[in-house]
Amino acid sequence: MGMAWPASLAGILKAYPEMLLATACFILFRRLSRNRRLPVCWPVVGMLPYVVTHVHHLHDWTADVLRESRYSFRFLGPWFADKEVLLTCDPANVNHIFNVNFSNYPKGGDFADIFDVLGNGIFNADAESWRSQRRMAHALVSHARFRVFLARASRDKVRRSLVPLLRLAAERGEVLDLQEVFTRFSFDSSCTLIFGADPGSLSPDFPSSPFAHAIDVAEKVIFIRHVMPKTWWKALRWLKLGHERRFAEAWETIDRCVAKYISQRRELQRSGPTAQMTSAPKGVEGEEGEGLDMLTSYLQQQAGTGTSDVEFDRFLRDTALNLMIAGRDTTSAGLSWFFWLLSTNPEVEAKILEELRDQLPAEYHAGTGGDGLAVFDPVELSKMAYLHAALCEALRLYPPVPFEHKAPLKPEVLPSGAKVYERTRVVVSIYAMGRMEGIWGKDCKEFRPERWISETGKVKHEPSYKFLSFNAGPRTCLGKEIAFTQMKAAAAAIIYNFKVEVVRAHVVAPKLSIILHMENGLKVTVTRRHK
CATH class of the missing domain: 1.10.630.10 (Cytochrome P450)
Structure with a gap:
């Protein structure tokens, strides 16, 4: 089965040359990291090229990364995004975040922005x-x-x-x-x-x-x-x-x-x-x-x-x-x-x-x-x-x-x-x-x-x-x-x-x-x- 990107993501690549640059960088350096199972953080573009190339099976790729990294992995995005993502499926982390220290993890402004159509409903509320x-x-x-x-x-x-x-x-x-x-x-x-x-x-x-x-x-x-x-x-x-x-x-x-x-x-x-x-x-x-x-x-x-x-x-x-x-x-x-x-x-x-x-x-x-x-x-x-x-x-x-x-x-x-x-x-x-x-x-x-x-x-x-x-x-x-x-x-x-x-x-x-x-x-x- 060949790779088939969703039309919406293909449109994003055409509209934003930064993502094309990220893809090009990944292809260029792929030979250097072909034996690595975990993503490499490249200058400027971070690990974004890995997301782009694995987007057609993102959930299974994420599972492979977490399995290799023992349930937690820090994903570093492009420099201009000013964000980092901690991927995890560790039950101990989940229990801590969702239960033990629940008050430290509200939905927050970023979540409410992404799901703004939900207004002030229970999913966005804190x-x-x-x-x-x-x-x-x-x-x-x-x-x-x-x-x-x-x-x-x-x-x-x-x-x-x-x-x-x-x-x-x-x-x-x-x-x-x-x-x-x-x-x-x-x-x-x-x-x-x-x-x-x-x-x-x-x-x-x-x-x-x-x-x-x-x-x-x-x-x-x-x-x-x-x-x-x-x-x-x-x-x-x-x-x-x-x-x-x-x-x-x-x-x-x-x-x-x-x-x-x-x-x-x-x-x-x-x-x-x-x-x-x-x-x-x-x-x-x-x-x-x-x-x-x-x-x-x-x-x-x-x-x-x-x-x-x-x-x-x-x-x-x-x-x-x-x-x-x-x-x-x-x-x-x-x-x-x-x-x-x-x-x-x-x-x-x-x-x-x-x-x-x-x-x-x-x-x-x-x-x-x-x-x-x-x-x-x-x-x-x-x-x-x-x-x-x-x-x-x-x-x-x-x-x-x-x-x-x-x-x-x-x-x-x-x-x-x-x-x-x-x-x-x-x-x-x-x-x-x-x-x-x-x-x-x-x-x-x-x-x-x-x-x-x-x-x-x-x-x-x-x-x-x-x-x-x-x-x-x-x-x-x-x-x-x-x-x-x-x-x-x-x-x-x-x-x-x-x-x-x-x-x-x-x-x-x-x-x-x-x-x-x-x-x-x-x-x-x-x-x-x-x-």
Whole structure:
């Protein structure tokens, strides 16, 4: 397979001769360092040429560098960038940064600049703003009515949209991009939980969604900002040129779509309980006919805050977008890699299928999804240890968020012995962490769910600083249960009802993005298991 740079990065090389110079320097001196496995720091350009030449497989190259350097490596950029990066996947460093000395590693100004589209939401927030938002989010996800709403919405989305779509594809013998299916599934599910409205993007005709497309554009540009010197992309942002112009347009679309949802929900709030009881998406009404989505919950609390509608709407916009990106992309990426791993490990799929058959309640054998297709209840799925273990194993090998970056307020020495300063950006490669023998054993590159099963048959706990897919420490992801509920509901229904086969010769590779999507999607065919 030949080297194929993303079009956006190729454009960067043409537009900025400094990067061409860096590449030329690397080619010139490559013979002198051909026996070195670790990058060499060249005058002026630093180690930038190595990034350019390995950008087509950046995650695996980073893992190789960290393996060779014993889990930590200091990357020195060009002189004009005035930045250094400490790459690490050392669990001791992770525990120290994310937990022990958490207060020394806020998100900071650089992070907020890169992710400016997220506003003052929980991902960018620090100090009291972050604590306040986390308290509100924790109160929502732990609320009994929200949990009921989550379980019912997840099951019904699978029953009403996902299963019928796959049944139709099986009948027609069509090739599906399963990654696209999961992205639409998680987009609709996230909109339901956050806005109380299902946009219906998982319809068989795959309708376009300006909101979803704008989020895709924003994520691509955010990744470019990670690899481009800050002064360059800030200049483009100010001039509104290139990818930053597309970013600005996407931002406007995002604001418009979120504002529409907030306005609709606020009107329902003002209309009284009767209107709210009839506003839940079809098929996800609560026990009393009302679903507790995020907007409804937060709007009910506004009266006690003393804030104006304009100010509170800005808060709702930032909160909703943060949760939307977190919910949509991580779940879809996790499911995509999970099914690809199942396709290459049929023995794991067989064990999951056996577990589903053994624990399927008698009333479900007749099928509840229509045409004899079974759909599982999240309560029953929570008892299935092997399915949970297989999902954890997929997230270990292919974490939806492949890296995290932090910056210290004060200089210090990390447990690995590496020194960090105010200008040091610490990048934790979660992707590399799952591929280190010293962390996960000699079989670290194998897809083996059994590593998550204890001797008693229960799911084994691994510390979050070792299994970082849901973050660690005070910022541990509050949506972990939501993600597992949605992934299990989708995975169980698909595995039990359909045989999924990846199209022969289809190339699967990680995409260069802040989310670990697949570069070419996941092209599959599906056939019915039971008729």
